[in-house]
Amino acid sequence: MATAPSATPTGSAPPVVESALPPHGEGVAGDRAIQRSLEAAWPADLPASDERELLTAGRALLRADATGIGRTQWPAAFPALRQGLAPAFATARFRIQAAIARRDGGPDKAVVHLVWAGTDRGGTFTDGRITDWHFTRTTRRGTSPWTPQPRI
Template sequence: MTATAPPPRLLLVSTALLAVAGIVLLGMPQGRQPPAPAASPTAQATADLSSAPSAVAQKPAVATAPSATPTGSAPSVVESALPPHGEGVAGDWAIQRSLEAAWPADLPAADERELLTAGRALLRADATGIGRAQWPAVFPALRQGLAPAFATARFRIQAAIARRDGGPDKAVVHLVWAGTDRGGTFTDGRITDWHFTRSTLKEAAPWTPQPRI
């Protein structure tokens, strides 16, 4: 039995379809992969963190406080606990300790005792008038006749130290004191300095007070 040939129209349609399919295949890029699924928000955040600089590296270093106080620093009067004004005799010892801590001793003990005795006497003479005649170079005749500025009964030396004053033959007596003036006003924490010198021509020369300007 002889096979029947396909109709010419069917051959034409088949040829056209094959031609269109070929054109489509030629237009697609070689090796093109299907698009990957979109990354989830969690995965995107993880990728951003891994590629960003370290947070520790970006954060400035915080300076920490030293663990110990530097050595060699001298104590000061500001750091000491001073008594409040008007506390009376009970607070004088704190002032004395503060002076000694702020200004360490630098004189021989004998010189320091001599200077403190003279400095206290000079301050009392200047404030109350008692003993001015003992120091004619410091209190000339005109000053000896002046009325005392402070009452003897309410005069009190709260603290005193004697230290070198720029050289081995110069010294100063630093005094803190309290008193009531002629107007009846009481004030404590007053400060007075008396300066002394001594001759360098002989040993153990006495300390000589200098007049206050």
């Protein structure tokens, strides 16, 4: 005869599950936990040199997109019609909390996953924002072998 699972005793609380992520608004102190969480959830799968190059490019692209600084360096990612858009975030209140670069469906495709915080033009601060930049490997000489893909 099968026995029924035992019920939780009356009045007892369900177990508390703690998040590996810091609470919103933790500030710079929580960034390391976010980085560790990303790395644990998505193990590295690129050569270290590719990962470094992609992270540098991904951070620069995000900064250019959010603050407007450096958009001209990325004409493929920021076509002329986006070059003149007013930046949505102030540079003084923008920071990248964590970033990883990983393969994205094949050896010649990668994605840089960024978690960031910023204060928008209206003065609202939000952390834990997520942006992905996708790249393809190219073979042009004298330039980066990774080309960012335009955002749709």
